[in-house]
Amino acid sequence: MKAIPAGLIFVATVMAAGVAQTAAPRPNVLVILADDLGYQDLGCQGSPDIRTPHIDSLATGGVRCTSGYVSSCMCSPSRAGLLTGRSQSRFGHEINWEGEDPTGRKGLPLDQRTIADRLKAAGYRTGMVGKWHLGDAPQFHPLKRGFDEAFGFVGGGHAYFCDEYRTPAGGKPVPGYMMLLERDGKPERTGGYLTDLLGREAAAFIHRNRAAPWFLYAAFNAPHTPLQATSNLLERVRHIPEGDRRTYAAMVTGLDDAVGVILGQLRADGLEESTLVVFLSDNGGPLERNGSRNVPLSGEKGGMLEGGIRVPFLVRWKGRLPAGSTYDRPVSSLDLAPTALAMAGVAPEADGKPDGVDLVPFLAGERRGDPHGALFWRMKARSIWAVRRGDDKLVMQPERKGKHPGGPAPRLIDLKADLAETTDLAPAQPERARAMQAAYDAWAATLPEPLWGVEKDETPVRVRKNAKERKP
Numbered sequence: 001m002k003a004i005p006a007g008l009i010f011v012a013t014v015m016a017a018g019v020a021q022t023a024a025p026r027p028n029v030l031v032i033l034a035d036d037l038g039y040q041d042l043g044c045q046g047s048p049d050i051r052t053p054h055i056d057s058l059a060t061g062g063v064r065c066t067s068g069y070v071s072s073c074m075c076s077p078s079r080a081g082l083l084t085g086r087s088q089s090r091f092g093h094e095i096n097w098e099g100e101d102p103t104g105r106k107g108l109p110l111d112q113r114t115i116a117d118r119l120k121a122a123g124y125r126t127g128m129v130g131k132w133h134l135g136d137a138p139q140f141h142p143l144k145r146g147f148d149e150a151f152g153f154v155g156g157g158h159a160y161f162c163d164e165y166r167t168p169a170g171g172k173p174v175p176g177y178m179m180l181l182e183r184d185g186k187p188e189r190t191g192g193y194l195t196d197l198l199g200r201e202a203a204a205f206i207h208r209n210r211a212a213p214w215f216l217y218a219a220f221n222a223p224h225t226p227l228q229a230t231s232n233l234l235e236r237v238r239h240i241p242e243g244d245r246r247t248y249a250a251m252v253t254g255l256d257d258a259v260g261v262i263l264g265q266l267r268a269d270g271l272e273e274s275t276l277v278v279f280l281s282d283n284g285g286p287l288e289r290n291g292s293r294n295v296p297l298s299g300e301k302g303g304m305l306e307g308g309i310r311v312p313f314l315v316r317w318k319g320r321l322p323a324g325s326t327y328d329r330p331v332s333s334l335d336l337a338p339t340a341l342a343m344a345g346v347a348p349e350a351d352g353k354p355d356g357v358d359l360v361p362f363l364a365g366e367r368r369g370d371p372h373g374a375l376f377w378r379m380k381a382r383s384i385w386a387v388r389r390g391d392d393k394l395v396m397q398p399e400r401k402g403k404h405p406g407g408p409a410p411r412l413i414d415l416k417a418d419l420a421e422t423t424d425l426a427p428a429q430p431e432r433a434r435a436m437q438a439a440y441d442a443w444a445a446t447l448p449e450p451l452w453g454v455e456k457d458e459t460p461v462r463v464r465k466n467a468k469e470r471k472p
Contacts, residue, residue: 026213027317028275029119029340030206030266032259033082033217035075035131035224036301037312038285038292041252045312047293049240050249054260058279058314063363064326068313069375069388070283070333071355073302075156076133077379078282078333079219083114083134083145085337085354089378092451096156100136106452107135108145113349115337116146119215122346127205128152130198130219143185147217151183151201158221160228160251163191177226193230195222195251199258203265210269215340218262219282223251225290230254244291273318276343278336281311298421304377304386304397305421321363329370330388335359376443381453387440391416394426394436412436 039045042052044059071081071088076096080088088094097106108114116126127149128142133156135141142150159177180187181197190197202218229250237249259279266272285292286301299305313331315321334356341348342358361367374389386395396410412426412433426433 025274026124026345027343028206028213028271029115029124029215029343030262030275030277031082031215031217031336032262032277032279033079033130033219034255034279034281034312035219035221036283036286036290036292037223037252037255037281038287039294039297039307039310039312041223041249041285041292042312044314046295049245050237050252052252052256054256054263055279055314057263058277058316059324061318061323062277062314062316062325063321065313065315065331065363066326066328067330068280068311068332069309069330070280070311072377073283073304073308073379073384075224075282079132079134080108080112081355082282082333082336083108083116083217084112085115085334085341085356086112087334087355087376089376089447089450090353090355092448094379094450095381095453096133097452100155104137104139107137107140109451110139114146115340116142116215116217118146118337118341118346118349119344120146120148122344123213124344125149125209125212125214126216127202127209127214128217128219129202129205130217131156131158131221131224132219141185149184149205151181152198152219153179153181153221155179157224157226158194159226160194160222162194162197193254195220195254195258199261202258202262206262206265206271207269210271213344220255220258222255222258223248223290223292227251227290246291248291276315276317276340278316279312279314280333284308284311296419299397302382304379304384304395306415306419309377309386315359315363317360320360322365325363327363329362330375331359331362331371332356332375335371374439374443376440378444378447380450385440385444387436387443388415389436389439392432392436393421394433394440395421410437 041047041050042055044056044064070078072078074096077088077093080093091109091112093108120126126147128147130152132142132152132154136154157177181190182188198220202216205216227244227247229247233250233254236253237246240246240249266275283301284307285294294300294307297307297310299307301308338354338356339359357371359371362371374387376387378385384397386393391414393413393415394410398408411424412429413421414425
């Protein structure tokens with residue numbers, strides 16, 4: 001053999017290195033979270049009166065998961081599960097708390113690592129925009145939980161008309177829903193409609209970090225109460241009779257506009273094919289509280305019937321996942337952390353014990369079968385729980401204030417035949433129910449006691465129930 005000149009070897013090596021560096025850049029991860037969105041209240045979910053073309057584009061360009069779940073029926077624990085990839089019951093974060101926490105102990109436990117922690121350590125730029133609700137004390141702040149940047153509010157809710165709550169000269173901020181927004185931990189006097197602001201901030205984060213891999217958690221508070229919308233948004237849903245439903249629909253329309261701004265920034269920066277986008281809600285709609293609809297599901301936020309835990313769940317990764325497809329096997333918000341870490345090439349932690357799985361092979365059709373052998377839920381303070389295995393669901397949902405059907409015994413449901421959960425099969429099929437009960441009991445036996453418990457509903461102070469017409 002003839003010797004290859006050293007110069008050619010050098011050139012070939014450099015070219016190969018360049019190809020290796022550019023052939024498979026690590027994808028970006030964008031999680032867009034709505035707050036208290038009804039299961040039916042998107043165009044792609046069959047809404048007859050709310051138009052959401054931008055959010056719907058995630059379904060037409062990706063996968064709509066029709067059995068998409070969150071890990072809790074309530075805001076804060078649901079977010080704790082999503083960001084860690086572990087059931088929040090495993091570390092005692094099972095229920096919301098009302099108001100501020102003077103003890104400084106209520107928040108995402110400090111021994112739990114978030115998606116942001118892991119991706120930041122792997123070289124990602126990490127950003128959080130919107131609602132935090134994982135602890136008010138300084139040690140729980142997003143900037144101390146893996147996020148490089150944070151814009152929004154740390155509490156569980158916020159008023160939407162920012163011009164109304166800017167601190168008066170020489171005065172103090174009004175507490176609760178009227179607190180000033182924060183940028184990287186510092187209060188900021190900002191005007192405008194909050195949903196618009198959050199959409200622009202999310203887009204700005206994407207543009208600033210377009211040259212590097214990034215993770216963005218865009219956690220909107222819309223359409224959570226208070227029910228407030230601009231006059232322009234209300235005009236766009238004038239076909240809906242005046243009342244809570246119209247204002248709620250206007251807020252969802254505003255959320256869709258904000259999602260359009262974010263997706264438009266991805267297009268403008270040429271990042272669509274290098275970004276996994278997930279859209280979901282933190283729990284089901286609370287129905288009477290905000291005018292949402294969970295059709296065809298029964299139940300609502302705060303309960304373990306499907307309307308409390310099954311949510312709109314859209315996943316798009318252009319060029320990797322099939323466009324315009326549906327996936328009907330159970331998936332969970334617990335899957336988002338393992339999916340993001342697998343995409344980034346980050347090895348699972350030996351002691352992390354995630355409850356989620358990498359969804360990409362399942363959604364891409366490369367793996368068959370259910371992603372989960374079973375999914376579990378528990379909220380001990382309310383004595384409610386559920387387990388889904390295959391199409392079977394065993395649910396303990398005692399009747400509460402006349403809103404939820406059920407009795408003192410768990411009910412066995414065949415979700416494939418009875419999505420509305422109207423028929424209890426346990427009396428006729430006791431062995432089937434006992435097997436499901438045994439699975440739940442074995443899981444529950446591994447859990448610690450909750451770190452705190454409040455049996456009342458999450459009922460923060462409402463600034464106003466219905467919106468007056470406002471200029472944008």
